[in-house]
Amino acid sequence: MIAWQTSATHTYTQKHNSFPVSFAMEKSSFSNMKLLMTECVSCVCVLGEYHPPPSPPTPGKEEGVPARRGSDGKLRGRKRVSDPAPPLDSDIERVFIWDLDETIIIFHSLLTGTFSSRFGKDSSKAVSLGLWMEEMIFNLADSRLFFNDLEECDQVHIDDVASDDNGQDLSTYNFGSDGFQSPAGAGSLCLGSGVHGGVDWMRKLAFRYRRVKEIYNTYKNNVGGLLGSPKREEWLQLRREMEVLTDLWLTQALKALALINSRPNCVNVLVTTTQLIPALSKVLLYGLGSAFPIENIYSATKTGKESCFERVSQRFGRRAVYVVIGDGAEEESVAKKKNMPFWRVSCRADLEALSHALELDYL
C-alpha cells in the first residue's frame, strides 16, 4: 500500500493543517474519478428552525412512484423523464461507509459525559438532552417500528426476512392480534442465530419488517408527520438544543452526506452497532432519512462490522472504491484490514474537513 500523497494533498494539508485520517491508498484508485458535484450544498441550521440540507433523489425517494406495467404484464421499472432512475449498485464508483454514533450523531457521549468533558460543555445539560433523545428513540421504536416485537429478532438488513413474506395486502392487517407474541415466547425462537419459528411465524416477522420499511419510506422526509403533535414540537426543540450544544455537529455531517448524495455514482451506506430498529429510529429522529435509503442501512449488532463491510463490498462490487468514515476502533481496524481508506471523526472540525475534501474532489 502506498501512502496517498499528491500535490493536491500537500496543498490541502498546508491549508488545513492536517487530514484527520490515517489515509492511505493507491493514488491510481482515485485517478479516474471525476468531480461531478454541484455547487457547495448550503446547509443551513440557524439556531431556530431546523433545515436539513437538500439532497438529490435517492433510490428510496423513488418509493411511491408506480412501476409501469407493459402489455405483457412485466414491470418496466420506475424511470421517469424528470427523475432518472438511480444507478445500479454495479454502476456505483465510490461507496462511503459511515458509522453512526459519535460520527454523524452525538448521542451516547452525551449520556456518558464524554462529550461535555471533552468539549467543555454543560454536563447536566448534555445528560438531559441525551436522556430526552433516548426516550424519543425508544418511544418511536416501540410505538411505530415494532421494537417490542422485534428486539429479540434483530436483523442486519431490512430485507433479510423478505423471502418469508407472501406479499399479502397489509392495509387492514391487525398486528396487535396476529399472535406473533405467542405464550411460547417469540423471543426464544429468535435468540439463536439460524433458529427460526414456523413458516407462519416467520411470515408475521416479515410483515413487520415490511411495514417498518413502508413507514421509513413514507416518513423519512416528514418525521414531524410521523410523530404528530405535540411530539413533533418537542422533537424540534430537542433537535435545536442538541445542535446548539454540539456546535452544529449534525449539520456538518449532513453537509458531507449531501455532497456525497449529489454525486451520481457515489453512495452513502450506514453500518452501525445499534440494533436495526433503534438505528432506524435514530436515523429518522436525527433527520438522516434523506441521506440513507433504508436499503443502505446495516446493523452490525449480530455479526460485527467486518461481516457488514464484506456484505457491502459484495453488493457494490470490486470496481467500487470504499471509504470508511468513523470514530471507533472497530471500523478503523476493519477498514485497514480491507485496505479501505479511513476518515477518522474525532471532533466537528473533522467533518468540516471532510466536506472540504469532498468539495475539492480529494475523495
Ligand SMILES: [Mg+2]
Ligand atoms: Mg461510533
